[in-house]
Amino acid sequence: MRKFTAAMLIAINSVSLPSVALAADKEECQAVRMSDLGWTDIALTNTTAEIILKALGYQPTQTLLGLNVTYDALKRGEMDVFLGNWRPVQDIEYKAYYDEGSVVALGNNLEGAKYTLAVPKYVSDAGVKSFADLAAHGDKFGKTIYGIEPGSNLPLVEMLAEKRHGLDGDWKLVESSEAAMLAQVRRAISSNEWIVFLGWQPHPMNMSMEMTYLSGGDQEFGPNFGGATVRTIVRKGYPQDCPNVSKFFTNLAFDIAYENAGMDLIMTKGTEVPAAAREMMAAHPEKLEAWLAGVTTLDGKPGLDAVKAELGMNQ
Incomplete structure (x- = not known):
C-alpha cells in the first residue's frame, strides 16, 4: 500500500504513555501478533518492527489478512497490532470499532501520505x-x-x-x-x-x-488528493496489558522519504524485505534512538543497546 487520510478527523480514544523507561512486560506479552495486508509499505514497517522486537526478546509474527478481517481480528483479540490505519479513508467504514473501543489508536506512524x-x-x-x-x-x-x-x-x-x-x-x-x-x-x-x-x-x-x-x-x-495520515492501532486493553511494547509502537514513526527509499529497495532493486529494513535502520540510527526512547527489552534491560547489538551498530 500500504496506504491507504488526514484532513478528516474524528474523535477516537487515545493513549498517552510516559516517556520514562517502563517496567518489563508480562510473559504473555512476548508474542506480538501483527496484521499484514500484503502492501509493500506495511511489509517494510512490520518487518522493521519485527526485527526490533526480536532483539528486545519478543516473538513477533505477521499474518496476512484482509482489511475487514484485520479489524474483526483486533476486536476478537486474535491480533494485537496493525500499522496500516490510513485516514480518513478507513474512518467511516470502521468508525464503529473506535466508537465501541474494540480498537485503540496509539498514534501516527506516517504523515504526508496521499x-x-x-x-x-x-x-x-x-x-x-x-x-x-x-x-x-x-x-x-x-x-x-x-x-x-x-x-x-x-x-x-x-x-x-x-x-x-x-x-x-x-x-x-x-x-x-x-x-x-x-x-x-x-x-x-x-x-x-x-x-x-x-x-x-x-x-x-x-x-x-x-x-x-x-x-x-x-x-x-x-x-x-486524499491527503493521508497513517496510524498504528491495537486491540482493546493492549496498552494496559503490554505497556513496554505499546510504548515502542507509539514511538515507531516513519516519514515519506524513509518509506519511499525502503520500498524502492524492495520493489525496484529486489532487496529482500528483512535486508531492506536492516539497511534503512543502519542508515538512520537517529530513528532507532527515537523509536526506543523509554523502551526496554522484555526482561527490563536497555532496549536501544540490545537492538544496536543485533544490528551490529555498537562497533
Missing part, C-alpha cells in the same frame, strides 16, 4: 485531471477502475454504486493485489493505453512512473 485515483501523465495531458473527467472518456478507459485487494476499495465501491461523477452503471472496479494492479498499470503504460487506478504515496510508483493524481475525489478520499 491515496486517491491516478492516471498516467499522458492521460492527464490529454485532459483527464479530475474525477469529473472520467465519464466523458469511458470508452478509452474501458469503463474500468483498477483497485487493490477487496476491503481496501470501499470508497470506490460506494462511488460506483451511487453513480457519482457521472459514472454510469456500466463502470466496474477490478480488485486484486497491489502487485497485480501495478503490473496492469505498467502493461497499459508500455502500450500507451488509458488506465485509471488507485495510487498512493509513499510508494516507488511515484518514482518509477509519470503519473497524475486526480482532483475532485474529496467525497471518496478526502481533500488534498
Whole structure:
C-alpha cells in the first residue's frame, strides 16, 4: 500500500504513555501478533518492527489478512497490532470499532501520505485531471477502475454504486493485489493505453512512473488528493496489558522519504524485505534512538543497546 487520510478527523480514544523507561512486560506479552495486508509499505514497517522486537526478546509474527478481517481480528483479540490505519479513508467504514473501543489508536506512524485515483501523465495531458473527467472518456478507459485487494476499495465501491461523477452503471472496479494492479498499470503504460487506478504515496510508483493524481475525489478520499495520515492501532486493553511494547509502537514513526527509499529497495532493486529494513535502520540510527526512547527489552534491560547489538551498530 500500504496506504491507504488526514484532513478528516474524528474523535477516537487515545493513549498517552510516559516517556520514562517502563517496567518489563508480562510473559504473555512476548508474542506480538501483527496484521499484514500484503502492501509493500506495511511489509517494510512490520518487518522493521519485527526485527526490533526480536532483539528486545519478543516473538513477533505477521499474518496476512484482509482489511475487514484485520479489524474483526483486533476486536476478537486474535491480533494485537496493525500499522496500516490510513485516514480518513478507513474512518467511516470502521468508525464503529473506535466508537465501541474494540480498537485503540496509539498514534501516527506516517504523515504526508496521499491515496486517491491516478492516471498516467499522458492521460492527464490529454485532459483527464479530475474525477469529473472520467465519464466523458469511458470508452478509452474501458469503463474500468483498477483497485487493490477487496476491503481496501470501499470508497470506490460506494462511488460506483451511487453513480457519482457521472459514472454510469456500466463502470466496474477490478480488485486484486497491489502487485497485480501495478503490473496492469505498467502493461497499459508500455502500450500507451488509458488506465485509471488507485495510487498512493509513499510508494516507488511515484518514482518509477509519470503519473497524475486526480482532483475532485474529496467525497471518496478526502481533500488534498486524499491527503493521508497513517496510524498504528491495537486491540482493546493492549496498552494496559503490554505497556513496554505499546510504548515502542507509539514511538515507531516513519516519514515519506524513509518509506519511499525502503520500498524502492524492495520493489525496484529486489532487496529482500528483512535486508531492506536492516539497511534503512543502519542508515538512520537517529530513528532507532527515537523509536526506543523509554523502551526496554522484555526482561527490563536497555532496549536501544540490545537492538544496536543485533544490528551490529555498537562497533
